[in-house]
Amino acid sequence: MGGRGAYYKAKYGGGRGRGGGRKGGRGGHLPPPPPGQARGGTGEDLRAFLRSLERQSYGAYQELRGTAWTLQRGVQLKIDQCQKDAFAPPSRCRVVFEGAAAQLPNEAYATKVSRIATGDWISRKFFDAARSAGDDKRTETGGWGGKKGGELRIAVCSQFVLERTACLVDGSGGVEVRFTVALPASGRSIEGIWCARVLCERALDLALKAVVAREDADLARHIASVIKQRSLRDALAAKGLVAFIGDGALLARRAGNDDRPMVDGAVAFDSKKCGGLRVELNGVTGLGLPLGLSLICGGGFHGKSTLLQALQVGCFDKVPGDGRELCVSDPNCVKVRAEDGRSVQSVDISSFIGDVPGRPAGFTRRFSTSDASGSTSQAAAICEAVEAGATTLLFDEDTCATNFMIRDERMARLVADDREPIVPFVRRAAALSTKHGVSSILVLGGTGDYFSIADAVVVMDAFSPRDATADAKALAGDPPPMPADAFRATPRTPKPGVPDGRTGCKALSSFQYGDNNDCDVSGVEQLVEVGQTRACCAAIIHAAKQRHASVASLLDALDGLDLDAIQPAGRRDGDLSRPRRYEVAAALNRLRTAKFEIIEKKRGRDVMDET
Known part of the structure; x- marks a missing residue:
């Protein structure tokens, strides 16, 4: 040869x-x-x-x-x-x-x-x-x-x-x-x-x-678009806003499984009927939702949920041409919904759920279940979001538990307060904002119970917004009774547990954390691509190897790491996307094998007092 x-x-x-x-x-x-x-x-x-x-x-x-x-x-x-x-x-x-x-x-x-x-x-x-x-x-x-x-x-x-x-x-x-x-x-x-x-x-x-x-x-246009979106989002706090939708935004999507902008029939956002809610942010005119409680109302199919869906991803930057580049929201916003059947571990939901028949007194101070109801799952989601640091909560009545959101006067006369353990959100929303700095945005089409405590009311009419705050106040009755006790935000020590068996993620809605242990995150609507779900799994595995004093400290530690740092030693996989701390917390809270312990501290440190 x-x-x-x-x-x-x-x-x-x-x-x-x-x-x-x-x-x-x-x-x-x-x-x-x-x-x-x-x-x-x-x-x-x-x-x-x-x-x-x-x-x-x-x-x-x-x-x-x-x-x-x-x-x-x-x-x-x-x-x-x-x-x-x-x-x-x-x-x-x-x-x-x-x-x-x-x-x-x-x-x-x-x-x-x-x-x-x-x-x-x-x-x-x-x-x-x-x-x-x-x-x-x-x-x-x-x-x-x-x-x-x-x-x-x-x-x-x-x-x-x-x-x-x-x-x-x-x-x-x-x-x-x-x-x-x-x-x-x-x-x-x-x-x-x-x-x-x-x-x-x-x-x-x-x-x-x-x-x-x-x-x-x-490339320059791509970078400039992202920088502009960041600047709009960063300007919200100084203007006293939790969300902003600029004129000309196209919010409608092609389909439920296609997140690209609608091509035919899309209505450009126009805030000219928004009165005092029309603001200018960094040279862009549009609708600004203020700190406090904002309601998005209107008839069915007029764009209420479409607007909220745009707001719930307003914490993320979009590609140029998406249509939602001028829609930004508080980077610490969290979408809350009811999730029947989810796991809840050691969450203090006593601010919303009092003593439960057949259970010992104080049961909801350390509430745990493998099969939560609509109301208990929604109460837990609020407490978990606040624990993680959320400052704005988003609700759509279509995905909320009705008995958790409202309790009208006639029902209160039929079932006395001392026989109803649920404190509806309508009685907590105002105090959450004024006392604890947690704003809320609610989509409502079937109740006016929130009118008396709302700071802003927007009516969507054929996808066109109108400031209806004055009209809603004129129709409002007396404000709902407010509980005298404090809203509790009790911190917990997390114990994720090292997975026993295979781990991995192939879908946006779930990941495997050990043999026979799939974590369902389909209710975490601010996960927007499968790489984020995969990163949540990797982050929890990484966190399980260390000890953390609280959920907040665990999330702080993860925030300080780049994505490669949460991968196994020597791995350089290219399929991870950065989730926010709130999505990581949501995944951790839904992991059925994870354990939590309530941190017992003096009153005033583990309770957000009304005073």
């Missing part, structure tokens, strides 16, 4: 060995790296090595794990994990650009906000390029023994601009793009030549299109 064949045989070895298949010789081991460096070499070295693996047993791909290959000057391909089987989850890879190779404009990485926006933009460009070229399509031919694999995929981005591990941009302008590759095979034999084409050509081409061959004007 001579020429190139002899060269590569001498370099990588030959003959049959570990993992050898029925066809061809063994491709050999990669040589050990120099001290302090990862195994690997140049792109040509990678191509040659993969060709030498042609028709070998699939297990020989494991030689690639932990390797780094310089594809061109300043650009490396890093292979972090290799699948052990052609039918296993795909392998995880990264293309890493040095700052000089990425050539990003300075404004793309000058601040953390711009780096998050740039990473989001690059992730979308990689996804679009892969889809346009068909590189995200899996090859399947000839049944079990046919060719399979070859697809390159990056995490799918939602309509929101989030901090993700799919693409990281550092302070020097360096870029790291993370994606998965299904290493090609025929049956269980390696398709080395095909794999070389995928890793050395297609992966590099997609990364270059996303990072280097870019339209700087488009």
Whole structure:
């Protein structure tokens, strides 16, 4: 043998060995790296090595794990994990650009906000390029023994601009793009030549299109849109607002399973009938909802819930063209709803639920159940949100427990207060705002009980808002009786528990935390993409390894970590998205194996006193 064949045989070895298949010789081991460096070499070295693996047993791909290959000057391909089987989850890879190779404009990485926006933009460009070229399509031919694999995929981005591990941009302008590759095979034999084409050509081409061959004007618009949304949100507090919807916003979505803006029939938001609620925020005119209690009223199908759904994601930035860029809300807002059947552990709901028949006195001071009712689940959700630091609560009557929200005069005459343990929210809402700084926004269409205590009332009429505060006050009767006792916000010590068995997440609505222990988060409506649910699971696993004095301190600790820090040691997965602390808390509170202990302190420290 001579020429190139002899060269590569001498370099990588030959003959049959570990993992050898029925066809061809063994491709050999990669040589050990120099001290302090990862195994690997140049792109040509990678191509040659993969060709030498042609028709070998699939297990020989494991030689690639932990390797780094310089594809061109300043650009490396890093292979972090290799699948052990052609039918296993795909392998995880990264293309890493040095700052000089990425050539990003300075404004793309000058601040953390711009780096998050740039990473989001690059992730979308990689996804679009892969889809346009068909590189995200899996090859399947000839049944079990046919060719399979070859697809390159990056995490799918939602309509929101989030901090993700799919693409990281550092302070020097360096870029790291993370994606998965299904290493090609025929049956269980390696398709080395095909794999070389995928890793050395297609992966590099997609990364270059996303990072280097870019339209700087488009990137600049993307960053500017995110910065503008952040500035509007940051300006709310100084204006005494909890939410703002700018004129021209398009709030309606295409469908319940399609979060893109409605194309036909969408009505642009117009605040010209909003009277005193019409404000200007950073040069944008629109509807401003003040601190306190705001009601969104109107007939069915006139846009009440559409407005609230836009407000509940107003804490997140959206991509340009989403339609909701001018809709922002308190970053500490939490959507509250009833969730029949959820788990509740050691939550003090005594502010809303008094002594329960058949239970000892003080039972609701440490309320626990594996099958909560509508009213107890909603009471727990409010207390859990306040414990996590929420300053605005959002309610839609369609998803609330009626007996928790209101109790009219006739029912009070029929069932005396001393026989009804539930203190409806209408009796707590005003004090929550005036005494404890927790505002509320309620969608109502079937009751006027809140009119007397509302600070603002907006009526939606054919998707057009109108300030109806004065009209509602004129119709209001006497305010509902207010409880004399304090609203309690009793802190708890969390004990998540290390998962016993498999963990993972494949859907937005749930994650697996150990064998036979799925956590249902379908009621956590501010989870907007599956990467956030996956990050909630990873965050809880990470937190379970430390001791935390309180739920708040656990959330504070997680807020101080980047997404890679919550992954298992050595993992650099590209499928996590940053959730807020409130979604992490909600997931933790719904984890059936998690335990909590009430923190007993002196009165005044564990109770939010009325005075």
